[in-house]
Amino acid sequence: MLIFIIKKTIMNRISKLAGLLAGTLLSLAGYQALACSCRPLTVKEAYDNARVVVIGKVLSVRYLTGPDVVVSKPVDQMTIQEKYQNGITEKIVTVQVKSRIKGKEQGRIIEVTTGLGGGDCGVHFEENKDYIIYAYAKEGGNGRYATGICSTTKPYTKAECKTLKKIKKGKA
Incomplete structure (x- = not known):
């Protein structure tokens, strides 16, 4: 009888631990379930959908924070989750335009906003690297x-650049 009680106690504890573990895993999976999902576009579709298409060099990447945001460590050292918890939801990317494929001339420097990445469809930009940027006017974005x-914004490739130039000339 004593062995039965001990087995039952052990089984209850294992059951509780399994439930706790399952709950933890589900809560973490929920964070990943917010992943960005979109249909791959052809270069022509991306061009047609964009308001502006540029080839440019990223000069800086900074985080858009509200006036009341006070953080305990530098933003670039935070995880994506910490950024969201601190009200930081967008990056502002300053780009030196090398070539404008589509859109009105807005100067040699433009600013582009994007999400943080990791599920919100934000693009990972690196400073001093060239990108082909397909963008749209941001509502209320000054x-x-x-x-x-x-x-389909992505790092620069010669092949995609050639395709874009053909599309612009109406030959693709």
């Missing part, structure tokens, strides 16, 4: 543009 991975 002349800024917005982009995301669904617009």
Whole structure:
């Protein structure tokens, strides 16, 4: 009888631990379930959907924070989750335009906003690297543009650049 009680106690504890573990895993999976999902676009579709298409060099990447945001460590050292918890939800990317494929001339420097990445469709930009940026006018964005991975913004490639130039000339 004593062995039965001990087995039952052990089984109850294992059951509780399994439930706790399952709950923890589900809560973490919920964070990943917010992942960005979009249909891959052809270069032509991306071009047609964009308001502006530029080839440019990223000069800086900074985080958009509200006036009341006080953080305990530098933003670039935070995880994505910590950024969201601190009200930081967008990056502002300053781009030196090398070539404008589509859109009105807005100067040699433009600002593009994007999400943080990790599920919100934000593009990972690195300073001093060239990108092909497919963007749209940001509503209430004070002349800024917005982009995301669904617009197919990506690091520069010669092949895609050639395709874009053909599309612009109406030959693709």
